[in-house]
Amino acid sequence: MGDIAEETGGDGLDRELADLLEVERFPPPEEFREHALLKDAEVYERAAADPQAWWVEQAERLHWFSPWEQVLDDSNPPFYKWFTGGTLNVSYNCLDRHVEDGRGERVAFHWRGEDGEERDITYAELLADVQRFANALKDQGVGKGDVVGIYLPMIPEVVIAMLACARIGAPHNVVFGGFSAEAVRERMEFSEAKALITVDGAARKGQTAPVKQRVDEVMGDLDTLERIVVVRSKGLDCPMRQGRDVFYDEIVAAADPDCPAEPLDAEHPLYILYTSGSTAKPKGILHTTGGYLTGVAATHRYVFDLKPESDVYWCAADVGWVTGHSYIVYGPLCNGATSVMWEGAPDYPEKDIWWEIVERYGVTIFYCAPTAIRACIKWGAKWPEKHDLSSLRLLGSVGEPINPKAWLWYHKVIGGERCPIVDTWWQTETGAIMITPLPGITETKPGSATRPFPGVFAEVRDESTGEPISEGQGLLVLTRPWPSMLRTLYKEEERFVETYFKRFGPETYLVGDAARVDADGYIWVIGRIDDVVNVSGHRLSTAEVESAIVAHVDVAEAAVIGQHDEDTGQAIVAFVTLQGDLAGDEQTVEGIRETVATRIGKFARPRRIIWADDLPKTRSGKIMRRLLRDIAEGRTLGDVTTLRDPAVMGQLEGKVKEMQAEES
Numbered sequence: 124m125g126d127i128a129e130e131t132g133g134d135g136l137d138r139e140l141a142d143l144l145e146v147e148r149f150p151p152p153e154e155f156r157e158h159a160l161l162k163d164a165e166v167y168e169r170a171a172a173d174p175q176a177w178w179v180e181q182a183e184r185l186h187w188f189s190p191w192e193q194v195l196d197d198s199n200p201p202f203y204k205w206f207t208g209g210t211l212n213v214s215y216n217c218l219d220r221h222v223e224d225g226r227g228e229r230v231a232f233h234w235r236g237e238d239g240e241e242r243d244i245t246y247a248e249l250l251a252d253v254q255r256f257a258n259a260l261k262d263q264g265v266g267k268g269d270v271v272g273i274y275l276p277m278i279p280e281v282v283i284a285m286l287a288c289a290r291i292g293a294p295h296n297v298v299f300g301g302f303s304a305e306a307v308r309e310r311m312e313f314s315e316a317k318a319l320i321t322v323d324g325a326a327r328k329g330q331t332a333p334v335k336q337r338v339d340e341v342m343g344d345l346d347t348l349e350r351i352v353v354v355r356s357k358g359l360d361c362p363m364r365q366g367r368d369v370f371y372d373e374i375v376a377a378a379d380p381d382c383p384a385e386p387l388d389a390e391h392p393l394y395i396l397y398t399s400g401s402t403a404k405p406k407g408i409l410h411t412t413g414g415y416l417t418g419v420a421a422t423h424r425y426v427f428d429l430k431p432e433s434d435v436y437w438c439a440a441d442v443g444w445v446t447g448h449s450y451i452v453y454g455p456l457c458n459g460a461t462s463v464m465w466e467g468a469p470d471y472p473e474k475d476i477w478w479e480i481v482e483r484y485g486v487t488i489f490y491c492a493p494t495a496i497r498a499c500i501k502w503g504a505k506w507p508e509k510h511d512l513s514s515l516r517l518l519g520s521v522g523e524p525i526n527p528k529a530w531l532w533y534h535k536v537i538g539g540e541r542c543p544i545v546d547t548w549w550q551t552e553t554g555a556i557m558i559t560p561l562p563g564i565t566e567t568k569p570g571s572a573t574r575p576f577p578g579v580f581a582e583v584r585d586e587s588t589g590e591p592i593s594e595g596q597g598l599l600v601l602t603r604p605w606p607s608m609l610r611t612l613y614k615e616e617e618r619f620v621e622t623y624f625k626r627f628g629p630e631t632y633l634v635g636d637a638a639r640v641d642a643d644g645y646i647w648v649i650g651r652i653d654d655v656v657n658v659s660g661h662r663l664s665t666a667e668v669e670s671a672i673v674a675h676v677d678v679a680e681a682a683v684i685g686q687h688d689e690d691t692g693q694a695i696v697a698f699v700t701l702q703g704d705l706a707g708d709e710q711t712v713e714g715i716r717e718t719v720a721t722r723i724g725k726f727a728r729p730r731r732i733i734w735a736d737d738l739p740k741t742r743s744g745k746i747m748r749r750l751l752r753d754i755a756e757g758r759t760l761g762d763v764t765t766l767r768d769p770a771v772m773g774q775l776e777g778k779v780k781e782m783q784a785e786e787s
């Protein structure tokens with residue numbers, strides 16, 4: 124076990140967890156349970172006894188153009204296929220069938236702009252917009268199988284664009300708006316995107332970022348990209364290149380209004396979403412159609428206990444992350460939910476904007492990340508207390524472990540002690556929620572994601588023996604295929620097998636997280652075991668940040684670690700060696716931060732930079748990040764005898780102490 128404890132920050136976390144296991148338990152409130160969609164624990168047993176039958180039951184809630192021949196094709200693990208031979212269309216499931224069943228006037232999104240502008244978009248309107256844009260894409264030469272990049276802020280067009288792609292079978296590749304234009308370019312290049320949909324400008328706390336202009340600065344020589352479609356959102360003048368760039372409103376106006384949904388194979392690619400792995404190159408997670416939609420719709424319905432006629436649901440994430448794909452767009456729309464979509468930040472124009480929105484639209488289900496909750500704690504209860512939050516009946520958490528303090532604050536201050544909290548564990552790779560309470564059934568313990576969703580099989584394995592652990596800490600694995608699982612890494616099949624299925628063989632998915640299982644079988648996810656850090660719920664690879672830092676002219680070498688941080692979960696700390704005799708000053712720090720912002724995005728900028736004459740390396744030259752983490756966290760150093768130059772550690776320790784003294 125030694126390694127995991129070291130990798131995940133060791134003793135401190137262990138102690139914290141030990142404390143956690145003592146704390147209170149929260150059974151579902153009686154009032155909630157009474158009306159819950161699922162209230163009988165028998166569902167767990169039923170799904171465990173026959174998982175395929177359980178998933179079939181979920182898949183049957185979708186509209187299929189033609190039925191599947193086989194539920195699960197497991198003849199070639201880890202390349203699993205679900206509902207093979209069946210055809211369906213995701214946009215049909217999200218739009219047409221609601222309209223055909225007389226729900227066209229239901230609001231799909233209460234959209235709220237940063238400056239207070241409001242737009243209610245019904246299912247019928249969304250369907251009309253999606254059809255037109257789908258035709259416009261076709262007019263622009265985009266067809267089935269062509270990859271379409273989407274780099275848009277939280278405006279309705281981002282949903283329209285995703286669904287239009289799904290309608291014609293063009294896999295989308297959405298890039299989070301917080302990524303830099305260079306990161307977009309890289310993702311367009313890796314995926315050989317044919318078109319990119321972007322925007323003139325994006326609202327950023329009262330300012331307008333010139334998005335298209337920045338895209339233009341880097342995209343110039345990418346010849347696979349034939350079209351850039353520009354949404355005119357903020358009325359900014361922007362450069363347009365003849366023959367390549369078109370305005371969204373113009374091609375939509377010229378397009379035919381009818382675009383029937385294309386029947387697509389259950390395994391047709393729905394989207395690629397790049398996420399961080401252990402190396403500097405992001406991984407293109409590939410999701411397909413039938414299994415993915417089955418997984419997100421079922422989890423969205425049961426985990427959030429969704430009653431689409433009466434609930435107002437709000438997932439306060441960004442569509443650019445998987446949480447947005449599955450729980451802003453596909454799950455909620457497939458279930459006919461009414462959602463809120465907020466363009467801006469949680470603290471602009473004021474720190475009560477989230478709660479103002481909850482009150483304004485009568486939000487009943489609210490889903491956000493622990494980092495946001497911790498920010499709210501810091502701002503103080505006075506902000507939510509200004510508003511009537513009594514409409515809320517269920518709260519969710521996602522993206523990182525939620526510390527008990529944040530859990531309890533969420534429960535008391537936001538949930539008024541009447542709302543169950545669902546702490547949902549999952550990943551870009553899993554497509555849908557995997558470990559979570561069922562709010563009408565599962566007793567919760569603050570800090571634990573509790574048990575696998577019905578039909579999902581998770582285990583904690585001993586690090587050294589690989590054997591399942593019934594109580595204690597180890598590696599989290601998923602032991603059976605599930606419908607919404609990634610199918611591969613786009614154009615990197617070998618890396619897919621190597622990353623997830625080498626350790627325990629092709630039938631056992633290695634999650635990449637350490638977890639503890641307690642005496643009740645509850646799972647407590649601790650954090651990553653690889654070089655992935657989680658800053659404010661944003662997944663980043665240390666190698667990615669290092670490679671951005673060394674792009675700065677003055678830098679010779681860099682090692683990046685994630686340091687425990689009260690606000691953001693983890694914060695990025697960079698140990699940097701400069702070229703020759705250069706000495707680092709404030710200006711160099713700013714320069715490095717700027718380079719990272721340009722290469723990846725502002726959210727990846729290091730919190731601290733520590734100048735190092737040398738880095739701790741093994742004799743073979745491998746940087747020992749574990750020792751850097753020990754220094755940064757103020758722990759006693761582990762074994763340093765394997766270092767080429769053990770004296771390096773003393774120097775670095777001194778520097779870190781100096782810096783910490785300055786900061787306090």
Ligand code: WTA
Pocket residue numbers: 398444445446520521522523524525546547548549550551552572634635636648649650651657660661662
């Ligand atoms: C972490 C986000 C603890 C975990 C949906 C995982 C969590 C990574 C939780 C995936 C949770 C996500 N409790 N840790 N409830 N949810 N994580 O791909 O380390 O951006 O492996 O997907 O976030 O991040 P990703």
